Amino acid sequence: MLNWMRKFNIFCFLDSNDYPSEDSSFEWIAGIGASHLISVNDEDVFSRVKAFHYSHPGWLFGHFNYPSLRKDFIGFPQAFFFVPNIIIRSVGNKIEILSDTHSAGHIHNEILAQSAIIKSTQQSSINIQHSVSKEKYLQIVQQLQKHILRGDCYEMNYCIDFFSLNAVSDPYFLFSSLSEISPNPFSAFYRVEDKYCICASPERFLKKSGSVIFSQPIKGTAKRNLENIQADDLLKNNLLQSEKERSENVMIVDLVRNDLSRVCKPGSVYVDELFGIYSFPQVHQMISTVKGTIMDNTHWTKIIESCYPMGSMTGAPKIKVMELIEKYEEQPRGLFSGTIGYVSPDGNFDFNVVIRSLFYNSTHQRLSFKAGSGITFNSIPEFEYDECLAKASALMNILNNN
Secondary structure, three states: OOOHHHHHHHHEEEEEEOOOOOOOOEEEEEEEEEEEEEEOOOOOOOHHHHHHHHHOOOEEEEEEEEOOOOOOEEEEEEEEEEEEEEEEEEOEEEEEEEOOOOOOOHHHHHHHHHOOOOOOOOOOOOEEEEOOOHHHHHHHHHHHHHHHHHHHOOEEEEEEEEEEOOOOOOOHHHHHHHHHHOOOOOOEEEEEEOOEEEEOOOOEEEEOOEEEEEOOOOOEEEEEOOHHHHHHHHHEEEEEEEEHHHHHHHHHHHHHHHHOOOOOOOOOEEEEEEEEEEEOOOOOEEEEEEEEEEEEOOHHHHHHOOOOOOOHOOOEOHHHHHHHHHHHHHOOOOOOOOOEEEEEEOOOOEEEEEOOOOEEOOOOEEEEEEEEEEEOOOOOHHHHHHHHHHHHHHHHHHHOOO
C-alpha cells in the first residue's frame, strides 16, 4: 500500500503497530488524496479549520504545528487538513476501502500489483549537524534552572535540533526502516506536497470517543538495556521510583486536568492512571491518563485549542514556558511537538504528539529532527543531554544505516 501511495501528493497514514489497547479504533488507517483541503499560515488556525469542517463534514485528516511566529526549517503550514478521496483501514481481521470517487476493487487490485518490499529509490550520504553543541546545551539548561529558581516556571521541555542540508533521501524507505526498529503506537507517515513527516511517536495527545475525552501525557524516560533483562527491569523500576520523574509527571497531569476542565463537565475530570510504566523499543516511559466528559455541543476544534499545545511538550506554567521556548531554542519547532490525527464522521477524533520524528523537504533537500527533555531545578544537565540523545538514537540509527 505504501508503494502505491507514492503517486499521491497528500496522505496521512496512522499506525498503532499492533500495540494492545482497548482505546484503539483500528490497527491502522490511511487517508489518501484530497477532494478538499485547507492550509492555514496565520494565527487564526482553529476558527478557520472549524469553518472548513462545517463546509466539508465527514472524514478529516491533518495537523496543527506547534504555535510559533517563526518559520521552521521544513515548511509545514501552521495547520493543514484535508477531506480524503480514499480511506483504507485495518479493523480486526479485514481491510476496508472507502471511497466515493474510486472503485474499491480497482484500488485493491492496484495495491496488490505493487511490490511488497519498499526499496530506496534514492539515497545520499547524510551529514547530521547539531544546532546546539553539548557545551552550549549545558549552559542553557543552567540558565533555565535560574528561571526556575526565580519562580518564573516549575518545569520546561527544552528541545534541540539536528539537521542535514543537501539530503537526498527516500521518505518511504525511511518510514519503513523506522517502523522496523522503532514501532510505536502513534506512528504516522504524513505527506503534504513536498513535505514529509516520518513519525514513531509513543504518545497520544487527545482522543474523543462519544462524550469521553482523554489525554495520555508522557513525562519520564529511561533508556533500555536490551542485552540484559535484569538490568532492563532495574532501569524500569528506577524510573517508577524516581522522585524527579514522578514530580515532573504529576506536574503535567495537573496541567492536563486544568486544560480538560475548560471543555469538560464540572467534576468529570479525573486521573484514570498515574505513573504507568510502558516499554518501547529504545526507552521505558512514564505515562498517565486523564479523562473527562465533554460539555454538550463542544466542537472538536475547541477541545484541541483548549489543550494546545500539549503540556508534556511545554512545561508549567504553559504560557511562561512557551515564552522561554521562543527565547532559548535555536530553531522553531514547526510540526515537531505539534499533532497529527483524524476526525471521523461521528465527531470522534484521535491525535498524537509529534515526537521521535524525521521531517523532510524534498524540494530543498532539508532533513531535520528534534529531541528534548523536561528541565527542573533538580535536573542534572549532563543527564538531560544524554536523555535527548537516547530519544534521538533510533532516528540517528536509521540515517546512519541508510
